[in-house]
Amino acid sequence: MAMCNDSPIFNPNKNNYYTTKQMWFNISHLIPKDKIIWEACMLNSKSKSIEYFTEMGFNCTGDINMDCLTTTPENFDMIITNPPFETKLKQKILCRFVELDKPFIIVLNCMNFYSKYFRDIFKENIKHLQIISPEGKITFEIYNEQEKKIEKCKNQPSFYCAYLCYKMNLSNKDLWLN
DSSP: OOOGGGSGGGOTTSOOOEEOHHHHHHHGGGSOTTSEEEOOOOTTOOOOHHHHHHHTTOEEEOOTTOOTTTOOOSSOSEEEEOOOSOHHHHHHHHHHHHHHTOOEEEEEEGGGGGSHHHHHHHGGGGGGEEEEBOSSOOOEEEEETTTTEEEEOSSOOSSOEEEEEESOOOOGGGGBOO
């Protein structure tokens, strides 16, 4: 099994899309405060998601040295993350998350929902999936290598994203974000 750091998408010197605090804040009311969150896709990352979750009062674990395909934290209740967009790596990560069988919320390009691999990964577990649809496009942050800091993307992405939920059992009213 390839590790996350084998992917060029995980190269911190490339323009990766990172999750803004606002993106996590938009779903924070759906995350139980008593649960330990694993921000699983941090390997070699410049993401500030753990910092954002902590600022919002959540107990969050994960670090930039942990490969989510081969290692899991000792104690976590659910996974909340923005996995790499590179398809082969994303497939491995989704398989791993289904294997772990913990509730999760992940940010995905909506086109994933229509792919054959998506159906192959979730099979009978598709009954546990829900999609939280944001209003409009989700915007991201990027790491500015020259400034050595995270900053908001200047342009909106060319794709639409949504939050894929697994075993979250959310009410229908929570599946549309304003």
